[in-house]
Amino acid sequence: MNRILILLSSALLFTCNSQQAKNTAQTHSSTEKTKNDKEVVCFVYHRFGDSRFPSTNISIEDFKNHLIWLAENKYQVLNLSEAIEYLSNDTPVKKTAVITIDDGYKSFFNNGLPLLNQYQFPATLFINTETVGAGDYMNWDELKVANKQKIEIGNHTHSHDYFLNKEPSQRYTHFENDIRTAQQLITEHLGVVPKVLAYPYGEFDQKMKDIIKSMGFIGAAAQNSGVLNSIGDTYQIPRFPMSENYAKMFEEKATMQALKVIKKIPEENLIPHATNKPLLTLTIDTEGLLTDQLQCFVQGGKCTLHIIERTSNQMTLTLQSTHDLTTRRRTLYTLTVPDSTGNWHWFSHLWVNNSVK
Ligand SMILES: [Zn+2]
Numbered sequence: 001m002n003r004i005l006i007l008l009s010s011a012l013l014f015t016c017n018s019q020q021a022k023n024t025a026q027t028h029s030s031t032e033k034t035k036n037d038k039e040v041v042c043f044v045y046h047r048f049g050d051s052r053f054p055s056t057n058i059s060i061e062d063f064k065n066h067l068i069w070l071a072e073n074k075y076q077v078l079n080l081s082e083a084i085e086y087l088s089n090d091t092p093v094k095k096t097a098v099i100t101i102d103d104g105y106k107s108f109f110n111n112g113l114p115l116l117n118q119y120q121f122p123a124t125l126f127i128n129t130e131t132v133g134a135g136d137y138m139n140w141d142e143l144k145v146a147n148k149q150k151i152e153i154g155n156h157t158h159s160h161d162y163f164l165n166k167e168p169s170q171r172y173t174h175f176e177n178d179i180r181t182a183q184q185l186i187t188e189h190l191g192v193v194p195k196v197l198a199y200p201y202g203e204f205d206q207k208m209k210d211i212i213k214s215m216g217f218i219g220a221a222a223q224n225s226g227v228l229n230s231i232g233d234t235y236q237i238p239r240f241p242m243s244e245n246y247a248k249m250f251e252e253k254a255t256m257q258a259l260k261v262i263k264k265i266p267e268e269n270l271i272p273h274a275t276n277k278p279l280l281t282l283t284i285d286t287e288g289l290l291t292d293q294l295q296c297f298v299q300g301g302k303c304t305l306h307i308i309e310r311t312s313n314q315m316t317l318t319l320q321s322t323h324d325l326t327t328r329r330r331t332l333y334t335l336t337v338p339d340s341t342g343n344w345h346w347f348s349h350l351w352v353n354n355s356v357k
Helices: 002-011 018-029 060-072 080-088 106-119 140-148 168-190 206-214 247-254
Strands: 039-045 076-078 096-102 123-127 151-155 196-198 219-221 261-265 279-285 295-298 303-310 314-321 330-338 344-352
Touching (some): 039 080, 039 247, 060 106, 060 247, 076 080, 080 096, 080 151, 096 106, 123 140, 123 196, 140 151, 151 168, 168 206, 279 330, 279 344, 295 314, 314 330
Parallel strands (some): 039 096, 076 096, 123 151, 151 196
Antiparallel strands (some): 261 279, 303 314
């Protein structure tokens, strides 16, 4: 347990031992599972074998090990659109993972794509169209090659802007126009119409989410860690980041389960103006969970947890940072809990302080 505490407090990572991993694998493959038990674990990668940028890079060796682990453990690997459909259709429950790549760097084309092809895994690549072909970014010919293979192309907006920095009067028009521009360019150059989007920096608000829905996208990827389940919101899909710091914990993340949140107040990521220590109120499904072992974590400090109400299978609780969230732009509140079979469940909420540029 100490290992878990140290990891979570220092880097907001999570781990469980290999026995837990085996238990999870068994649970996932149980024939008693129904459609409502479906879960999808998503990963986000950026650069491959490009050690100039350690915070967004994964070594070729680590990436290869991730793919080997998925293959050996018989995971169903889908692209993001397929995974969204899997959650709602009547296909059998399987251990399911999604590999996503943001920004479309050349190192993906040179170092990541050949490995995906070797293991015949699909992935979803989110591209911000303004920089296609510039500097470190893949060009349209390379994107076409990837798309002809097993790579779904997703929309990552045109400008990759900090949309939450705009006043609401401009934010939504800019956001929608930007997405439309990216959509047009992708369709023009690649002949495909993206069905999924990734919010730049994982930052969004509820109205931006509504815009995505109204534009016909079937889902959108965020950047807070967690697992998507069948009651989860497919317009804010959590993803575990995979860069050099996290790469060795792939197995632990892949076997993580969703902590089922029934209600969340507030829904928004932007920190309310009145406070620097925002309060998050969650109502969670506690069936099978060892709730006396609930723990909350705040990046860069400590978290207080108060239980407001509990019934036989639900609990309402609050999470709050003990320190002001004034220095970091993005801060996660994370809630973890084991269940009676030894598996761990995870939920996180992203706070954005848009006064930090
Ligand atoms: Zn990005």
